[in-house]
Amino acid sequence: MAHEYVPEIAVDREGNEHEVQGWQDDFYGGKLGFWLFMLTEVMMFGGMFLALAYYNTLHPQDFIIASSGLDRWLGGTNTVILLVSALTMGLGLLNMRAGNVKGAKLMIIATIVLALAFLGIKAVEWTAEYHHGIFLGLDALQAGNEQSKPFGQILFFGMYFTMTGLHGFHIIIGIGLMIWLLKRINAGKVSQDHHILHFNIALYWDIVHLIWVFVFPYFYMIGAGDVAGGAHHG
Structure with missing residues (x-):
C-alpha cells in the first residue's frame, strides 16, 4: 500500500507555520549533494589513475608484459555487461518517471x-x-625472493588488484542500494513524483560503469600488441 507524503510543518517565534522542504521534493538539492559525493569518487579513482600513469612511465615494458597476462576476454565480457547494466538502470529510471512502476522494478532487477x-x-x-x-600476498608479487616478478610488474599487479577490488566493492554497494530501492518502491516511498533516490542510485551506477570503462583499456589493453591474449602468467 502506497504511503502519501505528508509535509513537515515548522512554526516560527511569531506562530507562523512554514512547510519544511523535505528531500522527497528537493530534487535539485538532492542532485547537487550527490554530485558532490560523486566528485570525491572521481578524485579517489583519478588519483589512482595518475599514480598508475606515473609508474607506467618508469616501467613501460614491465607494464606491457604484465598487461599481456590478463584475460582480455573476461575483462571485455565484463565491460559489455556493465554497459548493458547502465542501459537497464537508465531505462528503469525512465519508466519510473513515466509512472510505469512495474517496468522500473523489472529494469532494476535486470541490473x-x-x-x-x-x-x-x-x-x-x-x-x-x-x-x-x-595475487596479493603470494611470492610472485613479493619483492626480494627468487619467485618474485620484476618490480614494475609487481607495481602493475598491485594497482590492478587494488583498483579492480575497490571497483568490485562499489559494485556490491550498488547491488545493496538497488535492493533497498526496490523495498522503497514497494513501500510507496519512491514514485513518479518522488524519485530522487532512484535518480541518485542511477547516477551512482553510471560512475561505477564509467570507472570500469577506464580500468579495462588501461589494465587489459596496453599489452594487447605484445603477447597474444590469455592468462600467460609464467
Whole structure:
C-alpha cells in the first residue's frame, strides 16, 4: 500500500507555520549533494589513475608484459555487461518517471542480475590468477625472493588488484542500494513524483560503469600488441 507524503510543518517565534522542504521534493538539492559525493569518487579513482600513469612511465615494458597476462576476454565480457547494466538502470529510471512502476522494478532487477554476473566473472578471473601464482600476498608479487616478478610488474599487479577490488566493492554497494530501492518502491516511498533516490542510485551506477570503462583499456589493453591474449602468467 502506497504511503502519501505528508509535509513537515515548522512554526516560527511569531506562530507562523512554514512547510519544511523535505528531500522527497528537493530534487535539485538532492542532485547537487550527490554530485558532490560523486566528485570525491572521481578524485579517489583519478588519483589512482595518475599514480598508475606515473609508474607506467618508469616501467613501460614491465607494464606491457604484465598487461599481456590478463584475460582480455573476461575483462571485455565484463565491460559489455556493465554497459548493458547502465542501459537497464537508465531505462528503469525512465519508466519510473513515466509512472510505469512495474517496468522500473523489472529494469532494476535486470541490473542487479547483470551486476552479479560481473562479480561472478571477476571471481573466476581472480581465481585463475591465484592459481597462476599472481595475487596479493603470494611470492610472485613479493619483492626480494627468487619467485618474485620484476618490480614494475609487481607495481602493475598491485594497482590492478587494488583498483579492480575497490571497483568490485562499489559494485556490491550498488547491488545493496538497488535492493533497498526496490523495498522503497514497494513501500510507496519512491514514485513518479518522488524519485530522487532512484535518480541518485542511477547516477551512482553510471560512475561505477564509467570507472570500469577506464580500468579495462588501461589494465587489459596496453599489452594487447605484445603477447597474444590469455592468462600467460609464467
